Every structure is written in structure tokens, then in C-alpha cells.
């Protein structure tokens with residue numbers, strides 16, 4: 001069989017085809033296994049910018065585009081498109097091996113040739129050109145080649161560079177973007193070379209396409225044989241199974257970590273994907289491995305479970321990975337220990353208990369008491385008043401005198417005694433209890449624990465996970481994003497016995513969202529530098545997306561009814577454009593708005609369901625909290641008004657506790673950011689009356 005490689009774009013285009021056309025593509029590819037170069041009907045087009053590009057017939061209407069070496073039997077499948085588009089692609093593109101990085105890159109040579117004269121003309125009238133301060137030697141050292149250099153020299157503004165985003169070879173565009181942002185050539189080199197699988201090669205062979213493709217695993221994958229090829233084509237929508245960014249690959253496939261490892265990265269940077277690959281990698285390495293893959297909610301755990309199934313079809317490997325959300329894990333452990341099922345306390349009953357307890361204090365609110373319990377007492381697993389009186393109240397802004405602390409302690413005892421009498425627990429209590437039970441056992445529960453959405457776990461949950469696995473190599477693999485922290489848990493892993501120093505990595509390329517949506521959403525976070533699980537401030541430096549699309553739309557309406565009516569129209573437009581209902585979501589800050597949106601869409605004849613309904617083909621409508629970890633092609637964030645975002649009830653008054661006030665506002669900003677970054681292609685944001693102050697700081 002000829003050796004075949006697949007480009008990520010090929011898979012993306014294949015995914016869009018109707019089943020019969022996909023079958024025809026399969027048949028065309030099959031020919032590669034039966035013929036050598038000479039026997040394939042590969043057509044060379046006149047005036048091609050790259051003499052190695054060929055097309056192959058798929059149907060009367062579709063053609064595949066292939067990069068074929070001048071000699072030998074190695075082919076790269078580049079794309080499959082309608083006949084005319086395939087021809088246009090084939091004549092315009094040129095594939096090259098980046099001379100500095102050794103990676104395979106593609107440019108739209110035809111478009112670059114036609115744009116250069118206009119750039120040259122604009123440059124003639126510009127006193128200061130964009131890259132005037134960077135010398136040729138540095139540009140060449142960063143991989144800019146002799147054909148791109150003249151264009152770089154006539155770029156006058158960043159807008160010129162951005163206009164060439166989809167035309168220039170991506171690694172060269174990346175390097176130029178770094179320089180345009182003011183980085184030194186050394187800093188740019190650090191950044192671009194970090195994206196390599198290996199160290200940059202000493203000698204780059206410009207004709208060795210296979211070697212270059214192997215160095216570019218985020219865009220090309222060489223296929224080992226017909227089975228692997230069939231597997232890849234069977235899941236065309238799931239490019240993440242095969243095309244990993246070098247940094248993702250480094251992190252997921254590192255043979256061993258000496259202890260806990262942390263992967264950070266903002267929304268959509270493939271943290272979950274990396275965690276999934278790590279889980280399967282560990283399960284493949286160790287025959288008797290027992291691996292826990294855990295996350296925040298059941299909904300997310302179900303999604304992880306499905307994705308593990310896509311990554312391996314080996315039942316033995318699959319069996320070694322248990323996917324369970326952390327609340328269920330705690331519940332199971334406590335139930336086993338008690339010999340009966342614990343009852344989870346009803347939220348309303350709990351609120352009443354705190355209300356009663358608050359009335360026996362000198363003016364402390366129910367919310368204050370509950371937070372003190374969760375963030376100080378349960379966080380540190382304090383079991384007596386002496387411990388509480390001596391405890392540091394990390395993250396709490398209002399100082400408490402000794403008498404007040406005693407009042408708080410009594411109030412907490414009142415609530416916990418009532419819960420005990422009823423054999424009721426909160427989830428955090430169960431985690432606290434489960435951590436104690438597991439820590440007292442002689443054997444660990446698992447050999448490896450992998451944690452997704454780590455930023456929102458409570459210290460009690462971390463204690464449980466810490467106790468569930470013996471400290472040592474590959475014990476904990478954690479992915480987290482402090483910018484997506486939407487619950488009130490500020491955790492320092494070091495203080496919980498999870499030391500990650502030297503084993504922390506960051507992902508920066510967003511694979512979900514377009515650059516336009518990303519740039520818009522990042523501005524919602526202006527002024528925020530949340531502290532990560534490693535106690536370091538987290539930044540969004542280098543966070544970017546290679547995908548481009550439409551800018552988000554922000555719409556203002558005079559009243560809610562009009563906002564709902566326009567929402568229904570917007571959803572109808574997306575549906576009419578062919579977007580599947582389940583790939584559309586509506587997010588709102590509170591359940592009142594969620595119900596309003598559901599009713600309005602139902603009246604408009606649009607099927608709706610909750611975010612937990614994994615099967616039904618209906619538009620998902622839910623709270624912003626329920627959007628965590630999910631993704632959609634189109635998302636409408638509604639009710640982003642001054643009165644709803646931030647939610648008043650979720651923000652402590654500044655005069656009650658200024659520290660909590662700031663934390664709460666930050667969390668509300670992050671919540672809006674989380675909701676907006678769920679959308680892949682289109683983001684629509686609406687409000688009634690005054691917009692949310694978070695929209696105004698953008």
C-alpha cells in the first residue's frame with residue numbers, strides 16, 4: 001500500500017460530506033492501497049503553484065486534492081471539495097517545509113502574489129513600516145522564508161498582517177504576530193519553538209515531506225495501515241482523537257511524571273482532550289492500572305465517558321478507566337462505609353436551617369454563616385471550636401472577634417446537628433467524610449487519578465482525591481483554568497499535599513472558538529488575574545485561536561418581550577442555515593430568564609431541552625452555570641442586563657465584606673466568560689435596558 005497521511009483540513013471537509021459522497025471518498029482512497037504511484041489517476045493541473053499537488057476523482061461533482069511526492073509512494077490527502085473549489089485550491093496552494101522549525105506549512109501563493117503589489121503601494125506612503133525594527137537575519141532565523149520576506153517588508157500596519165492570516169504559512173504568521181505584538185525575536189523563538197514535538201532539527205530537508213508532516217502532528221497524521229485509516233474516517237468530526245498540538249502531545253504522552261502534574265489553559269485550549277489522552281495512555285501502559293477520571297458534575301462525567309469510548313475500542317483498556325464525578329465518588333464511599341444510602345439535604349431545607357441559626361447570632365447573615373462553614377470549617381476539616389478559633393480565615397474579608405467566632409461555631413453546630421439527626425448531608429460534607437474514610441484505609445482506591453475542571457473543586461474534594469491515590473509518580477494529573485472559576489473555591493494545592501512545582505504546563509491555542517469571539521470574550525475579563533491552583537497569578541498571554549469567523553453581535557432591546565421575540569428569530573436564522581438544534585444553546589444568568597426563553601422558543605415552534613438532555617435534538621436552554629464544559633456551534637447569551645449580570649444575590653455587599661465582594665464580582669465576570677466561550681462559530685448577546693457593566697468595560 002502507498003503510505004498515506006491525512007491533513008486535518010481533509011478530515012474537516014470529509015466530515016461535511018453526505019454519506020454517499022463519503023463512501024465515494026473511501027473508494028477513491030482505497031485505490032491508494034491497490035496501486036502504486038503510476039497506477040493512480042492523479043491529475044496535475046496546469047499553472048499549479050506547487051508541482052506536487054494533484055487531484056483525484058471522487059464523484060462527478062467532488063475531487064480530492066493530494067500532495068504527491070515526485071518519486072515514491074507517500075501521499076498526503078489535503079482536502080476534498082466540489083470540483084471547481086478543489087481545482088481552485090489545487091492551483092493556488094504551495095506546501096513548504098519551514099526552514100527553521102522543520103514543520104510542514106501551506107500558503108495561498110496565488111492570493112499572496114496578487115496582494116503584494118497593493119501592499120507595496122500602501123507602503124510607499126507609510127513613514128514607519130510594521131517590521132522596520134526587525135532585521136532580515138532575525139526574520140530568517142524565525143522561519144520567515146525568501147518568498148515571504150518581501151511581503152513582510154512592505155507591511156505597514158497590523159491590519160495588513162491580520163488580513164494575511166489565512167494566506168501566509170501558519171508558523172510564519174505566528175512568528176510575525178509575536179513580533180508585531182512587541183516581543184523580541186528571542187521571545188518569539190521561545191514561543192514558536194515550544195510548539196514543536198522535538199527540538200528544532202539541525203538540518204531541515206526541504207523536500208522531505210513525510211519528515212516534516214511527522215513534525216506537524218497538529219495538522220497532519222501519517223496512517224499506519226487500512227485499519228487506522230478506517231478508524232480515522234469513521235469519526236470525522238472528532239479531529240482531537242488524532243491531531244494533537246505538540247504541547248498537548250508532550251503533556252499527555254510523557255512517559256512519567258514524578259508526582260502530581262497540572263495543565264492550565266483558558267477556555268477551549270484542549271485541556272479535556274489532553275486529560276482524555278492521558279487517561280488512555282496510562283491505561284495502555286499499565287496492565288493492572290485502575291484509573292479514576294473525574295470532574296465536577298455528572299453531566300460532564302457522562303460526556304467524558306463517551307469521549308473515552310471514542311479514543312479506545314480496546315475493552316481491556318476501557319475497563320481500567322472509571323469515569324465518575326467527584327460528588328458521586330464521595331457518595332459511594334460514604335454509603336459503603338455507613339451501610340446505607342445517605343440523604344442529600346434539600347436546598348430549601350438547608351436555607352431554612354441557616355436562617356434559623358442566623359437569628360441566634362448578633363446580626364450575622366445566613367449566607368455569611370454558610371460560606372464561613374464551607375470556606376473555613378469544611379475547607380480545613382475543623383472538628384472543634386478550639387480549631388476554629390485558631391484557624392486562618394483565608395479568603396474571608398470581615399474580621400471576627402473571638403465572641404463572634406464562638407457565635408459562628410454555635411450556629412454551625414446547630415445546623416450540622418440538625419442534619420445529623422436527619423441522616424442528611426451536603427455534597428461537601430460527604431466529600432469531607434469520604435476523605436477521612438479513604439485516608440484511614442490501608443490501600444489506595446486508584447493507581448492514577450485524572451481531574452478535569454479542577455479550578456472549581458473544594459478543598460474537601462481535593463483531600464478525597466489526594467487520599468484516593470498513593471503519592472508518587474503519575475498519581476494526579478490535573479487540568480484547570482482559574483479564569484473559569486465559577487464557584488467559591490480558592491484552593492492552594494500545595495497546602496493540601498499536592499505539590500506540582502516544576503510539573504505545570506500551559507496550553508494557549510484555542511481550538512473551539514473563533515479568534516473574533518475569543519478576543520471579544522477575553523475583554524470581559526479585563527483587570528482579572530486570578531490565582532491558580534499553584535498559587536501563581538494566571539494570565540491570558542499568548543491565548544489565541546487559529547480559526548476566524550464572524551464578530552459577536554450585541555443587541556439591546558427596550559423590553560423583555562421584544563428580547564425574547566428577537567431571540568426566537570435569531571435561533572430560527574441559525575436553524576434555517578442548517579445548524580442542528582442540539583448545536584445551539586441559549587444561556588441566561590437565572591432560571592427566571594431560562595424559563596422565559598424556553599417558553600418563547602416553544603411558542604415560536606422551536607424544540608427546546610435542558611443542557612443535560614444528551615440525546616434529544618432540541619435547542620439547549622440553561623443557566624450560565626449549566627454551560628460549564630459544554631460546547632455549541634451557536635450560542636445566545638440573553639438577559640445580560642445591568643440588573644441580572646452580575647446577579648445581585650450572588651455578590652456580597654462591599655460594606656459587609658470587601659474581599660468577598662471583589663471575589664464575587666470576579667466570579668460573575670468569569671461566569672459570563674465561560675458562557676460566551678462555549679460557542680464555536682456564532683455568539684449573540686442581548687440585553688434589555690441598561691447593559692451589564694461587564695459589557696461596558698469591554
Ligand SMILES: Nc1ncnc2c1ncn2[C@@H]1O[C@H](COP(=O)(O)OP(=O)(O)OP(=O)(O)O)[C@@H](O)[C@H]1O
Nearest residue numbers: 240243244245267268269270271272273511512629
Ligand atoms: N488538537 C486538537 N485538534 C482539534 N480539535 C481539538 C484539539 N484539541 C481540542 N480540540 C477541540 O477543541 C474543543 C475544546 O477542547 P476541550 O474541551 O478539550 O478544551 P478545554 O480546554 O477543556 O475547554 P474548556 O475549559 O472551555 O471546557 C473541543 O471541541 C475539542 O474537540
